[in-house]
Amino acid sequence: MRYRVFHSRTGAAALAAALRYTEEFSREAYFRLVRELPKTKQFVLCQQFHDETVLVVASGHEYGVLEHALPCLVEELRPNSAVVLTHCHPELRHLGSRLWLAKRHLLPGLVLRFWEGQLWNLVSRQEGVRH
């Protein structure tokens, strides 16, 4: 079994990379999932793509710990499996607080649309994006 983990500080860039990888990258799919991102204690996306399990997680500032821990776990506990971790850039600043405000409908519509456009421009500029 192969596991492919995309991670970034808040998960926003990682989510875009994972959706591109699984060929499901669209504005609608992206923003449906990006709202789950503040849940930093779990994988936000977990789906099968061909023979891999694709995972997305917000890894915070100390992502090096996760990059050690997950391969160690697989090597020790499931030596027949493999895990590939990809750290993604760039990130939108203050994503967590913006999502918090958006979830509670505290962002005026114009500001919310501007912010979503900003985020979309950032993630769609990454290599290999198909609109």
Place this chain on the structure above:
Amino acid sequence: MAVPRFDQTPNSEVGNLFFMGRDEQGNNVYIIGLGSQHRAFSHIIDQFLKLLGFQAEEYRLVNCLPCVNLTTRIGGYSSRSLGLVWFGRRLAAWGVRQSLQSYVRLVDRVRASTTQQPAFLD
């Protein structure tokens, strides 16, 4: 202080899984350091273990930091961050001795459990 790996993990090895032996029931026992984001990472690792196919009855993932008292924290910080190894390690060990009963209670709880519990992660 003679405990294997006590206050010996460099920052570059945080996140590594270390095998510590087997308990009396033949279960493998490991330790892993998760740094300052230990709360988030312990939940992520718990979820990852389930994705690896482990049932909740087959493993215990336990956060031991609630047992760590201020003395041990100061000792660990002195040793790891300030480089005062001789002083910090002894202080950390003294702190562990002070709070030994909380470690014993934690181990007893884990031994008595039949399944992994969310409370073990916090």
